[in-house]
Amino acid sequence: MSRLHIADTGLFVAMGQPRNSRYQAVRRFARRNDVTFVLPERVYEELTVDDPDVEELTVDDPDVEEVPVDAAIDEGWATVAAPLEFSEPIVSRVMDGVQRYIANADDRPADEVERADAALAALAAQELSAGTATEVYIYTTDIAAGEGAETVLASEGYGDSVTFVNGFRFIEELRSTGH
Secondary structure (H helix, E strand, O other): OOEEEEEOHHHHHHHOOOOOHHHHHHHHHHHHOOOOEEEOHHHHHHHHOOOOOOHHHOOOOOOOOOOHHHHHHHHOOEEEOOOOOOOOHHHHHHHHHHHHHHHHHHOOOHHHOOHHHHHHHHHHHHHHHHOOOOEEEEEEOOHHHHHHHHHHHHHOOOHHHEEEEEHHHHHHHHHHHOO
16 A cells, blocks of 8 residues: 655645754654655745745745755655646546635635645545555645545545645644654
8 A cells, every 4th residue: 555645835834944843743753654745846836936925935034044845855755746747637637626626615716726735636636546656645734725635536536545634733733742
């Protein structure tokens, strides 16, 4: 049984800098459990592009030693996925389905939904349909994205194979148990 752990932007933002106890708790979890968090390209781009609206990620900040996701990649417990195969019908279907789910949940047009949110489920669909993963855990702080991923992937026949992990709860549980 192969497990795939997919991480969203929100998980890394919630972890903060490598010296932070939240970051260290997730790093310990990954190392102890031989987990590598996989980020869709769109998520990685969100975490590394200098965005003035995201103060936590601005590399011009004198308190930032390194972009946290790059530190995790350098340490070997995170990696960036290969590009999504949009030529695979399930990838496009899942991506569109999750965007619609989030749009309905947030009462906004689907074209305003960040594609990185839908890319989490699209990556899961790609790997499940190819048989490279049999279980997928999607770690996100965006409830609608997580629930949308579970719902849409269940409609594709993968309901028993996908688990949404609330990123905030995950980090707090790790910190409270000392893992």
